[in-house]
């Protein structure tokens with residue numbers, strides 16, 4: 786099944802979207818990236834294969850990043866520079882905390898320098914594993930996969 790429900794919660798508001806293919810999830814990312822600013826932190830929650838990385842791929846494309854965003858299986862954090870700044874964003878920081886068991890482990894690889902930085906858009910998969918490093922004003926995305 787390709788259907789996904791994606792809930793976005795920010796500042797007390799909640800929006801729910803439904804996508805039926807990876808392509809539609811890319812398009813959703815391209816639509817909502819316009820509302821994002823440098824310093825924003827996206828907490829991307831949801832089961833394995835629910836579409837978190839797919840969403841980040843759509844975001845990267847919208848931001849003009851040519852490099853292919855991969856699921857950082859062994860790389861826990863990857864930084865992608867934008868060809869030109871958009872909404873005060875000069876770089877995308879993609880974190881996959883799946884293999885981490887504490888916030889301290891993420892801090893140890895230098896993530897604090899990026900998370901919430903005024904010119905950085907940060908997207909964190911498996912944010913609940915590193916909850917101490919996720920700011921209270923993070924935009925919370927929840928991906929649901931129906932099987």
Ligand SMILES: Nc1ncnc2c1ncn2[C@@H]1O[C@H](COP(=O)(O)OP(=O)(O)OP(=O)(O)O)[C@@H](O)[C@H]1O
Nearest residue numbers: 787789804805806807810833834835836837838839
């Ligand atoms: N509506 C959809 N939205 C997103 N991905 C979809 C959709 N339908 C099918 N897919 C497929 O589901 C898979 C989602 O994988 P993805 O790596 O994005 O998940 P993930 O949430 O990042 O998982 P993980 O927790 O393992 O990192 C991809 O193979 C994608 O092509």
Ligand SMILES: [Mg+2]
Nearest residue numbers: 837838856910
């Ligand atoms: Mg992923």
